[in-house]
Amino acid sequence: MSNKRGNNRTLFTGVALALGVLLLISVNLLGNSAFRNLRVDLTEDKLFTLSDGTEGLLHTLEEPLLLRLYFNQNLANEFPAIRDYARRVRDVLAEYVAASNGMITFEVMNPEPFSDTEDDAAGFGLQGVPVDAAGDRLYFGLVGTNTVDEQSVIEFFRQEREPFLEYDLTRLIYEISTARKPVVGVISSLPVYGGPGNPRAGEPAFKPPWAVITQLEQIFEMRQINLDAGPVDDDVNILLLIHPSNLSGVSRYEIDQFVLNGGRALIFVDPLSEESAKTPDPENPLAPKSSALPDLFKAWGMEIVPGMLVADARAAQRVQTSEQGRTVVVPYLPWLSLEAPNFNPEEVATSQLGRLNMRSAGRLEPVEESEVEFIPLIQSSPESMMLERFYVQFGGNPTALLDRFEAQGIPYTLAVRLNGNVSSAFPNGPLKAETSAGGSDAGSEPLGEVPEGHISQSVEPINVVVVSDSDMLVDSTWVQTQRFLGRTLTLPVADNGAFVANVLELLGGGADLIGLRTRGTGQRPFKVVDDLQREAEALFRETENGLQQRLEETEKKLSEMRSGGGVNLEMLSEEEEATIAAFQKDLISIRKQLRDVRHELRKDIEGLGTILKAINIGVIPIMVGIIAVFVSLLRRRYRRRALAMQ
Template sequence: MLSVVACAVLVFAGMPTTMNYLSTFLPAGAVETISKMSFQQHFESIQMGVLQFKDIAYFVLLIAGWIAGCAVVLDENKNLRKAAAVAFVLIIAFSFISISGNAGKNLKADVTEQKIYSLSNGTKAILGKLNQPIRMKLYYSKTAAMKGPDQIRYFNNYYEFVKSLLEEYAAAGKGMVQLEVIDPRPYSDDEVAATRYGLKKFPITEEENFFFGLVVQTQFGVEKTIPVFSPNRQNFVEYDISYLIDTAITRQKKRVGILSSLPVMGDDVTPYMARMMQMQGQQPTQPWGIATQLKQQYELKNIPVDANKIEDVDVLLVIHPKDLSEQTVFAIDQFVINGGRTIVCVDPYSVVDVPPQQQMMQMQMQHDPSSELDKLLAHWGLEMPKNTFAGDMSIAVEAALRQGERPQKIIGYLQTNSECFNKNVAISAELNQVDFLFSGVLKELPMTEEEKKEMNLDRVPLVMTTKQGNSWRVNNQYELMTPDMGTLMKKFTAGTEPVNMGYLVTGKLKSAFPKGIDVETEEPMDANDPNGPKKTQHFDGVAQAAENCAVAVFADVDFISDVLAYRNSFFGTMVVGDNSAMLLNAIDDLCGSSELISIRSRGNFKRPFVVVDDIEAQADLQTAEEENKINAKIAGFEDELRKILSSAQEGQEDLVGNTILQKKKELELNILEAKRQLQEIKKVKLQRKEKLGNTLRNFNMLSAPAVILGISIVLGVYRGSRKRRYISHASDA
């Protein structure tokens, strides 16, 4: 009886209702101590798949102490000294539990399939570089969640996952990371602070608000927040937390350099010069919407297209590189090799690259709207075939090319959907729609495993077509200047695999100029012959990166132009779709350290019932096949009825009527039979699920008693054999 009472106390001690009640008259420290002694407190991590030394020690010491206490109680010589001995044994057991909880709190084993409760090497490297202490405040309204609806209670499991991960941060921080878990109660200072930090609150009752966010603070007053831990970002929890830490301890505003043959930055003129140009009937070129949006977050720097060296920028954005000199290509190459983060947008046919109107018609026809960096792409393990474009009928946009024409699908105008993005990369994980206009195709160049290993090369697709996508070609660019959609459609054939339009490449990349370059100078080789050959100057470069580089490559320029990414409205310029978001995500991701870029999507802490899902999928497949058969039967009967009606001759109306009536009855009987078969399939599916559930339930219910029964039988046999040996020895004596 005493054991049952003790077990009940240890179980109920950790329940939220009990904790709420005890908190009304006990100090917070006492309530926390009682909670730590409960079964639930130590079983939660085991249930999640994390074996911690403190939890194992808790159960081992508790069992050992209780067995020792029971042995004393069961002793026939019962007195006050025995009771004191029991109390002393239990006190020692709980003391050792407390000591082991503090001494071995960092000893744990993550036995989950995808190691979702262990930090990645990238995060450990970020924490290892901390040069100042940081404080992490996890706000979670645990008390309010227990009073909320089921949708809010779901967050309890998610909260345990986040808290466990943050505890890993604190342990790996080696004293540089302090974790504070806060339950903001109504009208408290904690609730006011959570609101001041900008954490999102969700009203549950008239007084209770629900918070679930994180605040990272440095000793220099920098504050970064995750307003709310959204379940949609569960796979990127570690990335989001590490991003907060990485950006909190580094310079606030990053510098982005833009090198482009298009007027992305607009005319860099003062307001006075702009007014003077307007007075002369000229209009200064306005910056692209993407440049205006970037200025709100970053410090922009214009890199000339004839730059000999690129420096003093955190991220280089290369847009539509056309006719670049070898020295400029070399400058881009060396910027990448020396660890500079780079985003390249090339295009086999850019719609926004139009020749000036004042040019003669012949000059306009000779204008080349394509761009490439083939030499660099090849050393990054990619290629973009010339005059080759991505196509996909399932996501092709229907529009009219010319006024008065009927809208038709344009094979080069693609509107990607959520299935077209890599959900395992932070850049593209949450994108839903990006429009592309005559986008090129990016392909991975074949490389040996030794080459990949030497470079630590990782080529990750970011955006692609659906499985029905394929590439299509034109003979020359003039076919797209006045396109005939019917002719272009004939060039396309649906495929079976996605076509990639964007990549993230990381690794110790090799230079396209391993021996450097020789640049011709203005100085002649012969001073007496100024028009003769010029002297050359040699520039050395780094042949291979010492650390991992990161380059994002997109085979389209138009997707970030004002044609697709923005739209003018009564309220001003509006963002359209996720076009600009994809570029901003790429810049945001590359602005982080190399360790941050290496952090990929984590596994999901919600493990699906695979067996149940397989049963449902098989049953659904059977149902679909049966439904198709039924529909085919119905169509066959209807076709047969039409044939009878069409072949009926005058004077056969009664015969036809009887035939129709008979066929109608047969059709109804077949439909009823088919529905009965469908019900049987659903019944079998339900029975299989119930059988599986009963099996799991019985296993959970009977496994523990079976183990205890087995141990009891073994102990009984052992004690019986010892007793028989004792009796035999006594009789011999």
């Protein structure tokens, strides 16, 4: 009877096991089909969660796109950082595919050395990095193509751009899904496109376009426009205003309507245009050369402080000047050389700039109770103060400005991005043509009836970037010119051109690109280890310094004893020889203590590593074993109780 019961139990166990395996397979198949698009991002910075802007772009794709990642997995295994980054790139691209509703196809290509795939990668312009003596090249780039074989590439996924991974991928998709380059309408009171020069002043007979315009023409379709002639052309995506002084009421109205209708704008105003001051007004030579759009700025929730310049002791450029008949180099407070701490690291346009040069920049402030988002892009250091324009307008004395300087302890905004819904600055239509030097009308009378199609409220949140200096675009501010083989070469010494290109590229991409922010990286520092290392260094550094000083003193004394002021070492007394021997012994002891102290710097870290290894190797398996024993005992107990009841 017991054998029969045992056989039945064995049969039941086998059937239950088979059913369990079948159930597991069924659940996996069902989950794979029913929850294919279900993902949970548990990373701290949501590294694998696409932003609303990216998802909006993917949902509006009208043609299929092909993304091909060229990556040498075998070569990358020798470089763990690149290997891990490649895994994140693949995972993020999988999120793009999942969110594209079938419009994006993703392939991974392995460009092995001397293969056709490697030739394709090189043909697309991807960058291969040599990794060994044999000349094998590691490829880690992306090629995107559309149905008419237009392409855009990321030559190599550099790790320093990991926080911008989503932006770079979304920009690539935007480029191959958009038919043409963004059109930039240029409005300027300065000769940015060149013009007749003054040979008497050492200028060429015809001055070429500014370097920033030449650079932008390689990326965008640049077009000069006249706002007085009528509305902005429908195909213009962005307005670029450079020192817009004395704009008529009609011109400012057209800017207002363009921005309210979803157009983007990058505006360079100036409390003191040093470039414009080179050609003073003959009728009023003492008038300051400034530009502003106060009525538009007020409607957009900001203002530029009139007649004031930002002076920054920390960022001031050093210039040569004469003082009491001798040449000295001193900081010139209104000329700024701004670096990484002055740039907003959360904004794509500024997060990777190295240096920007500005001259006589102004201060931008938000208007009280404005609901428009005021996002600083560039700020001065806290060692800044506001300086009256008068002290610089006719050639400021650097030394006198330093004597007047008193740091206020707060940074001032030099460039800002505005985002939000706004109302028209001209609710009754354009104003009469009379203007003042600052860009606002002498009067505020409407020109006539409100034009047909007048927009009173923005159709979507505006995106406008305002910079408080136009001289930063002048060639002498950020490029050096050299002659080479009969050609004129411009060599950037600052990132002014890159900043302009970044902002226009961002604005040209529409709201989907503008809304993107930097993300964290997939690399996570060992914070506990870092804290231990800092504590250990703080604890032992003083001891190490003391020993190092003793070591130097002992070596010095030993050297003096050995030289003996020119005395023959063979004539030293036994006492002197004993002293030298004692110094040598002390020297060896100090060096040993110094090695011990330096070893202590790593001891706690190595101890932590040992503990972590012990936990991973021993504690966790032991815990699993204890749980298994407990479950086994529990099951045996229930089995005995069941047998007793039978």
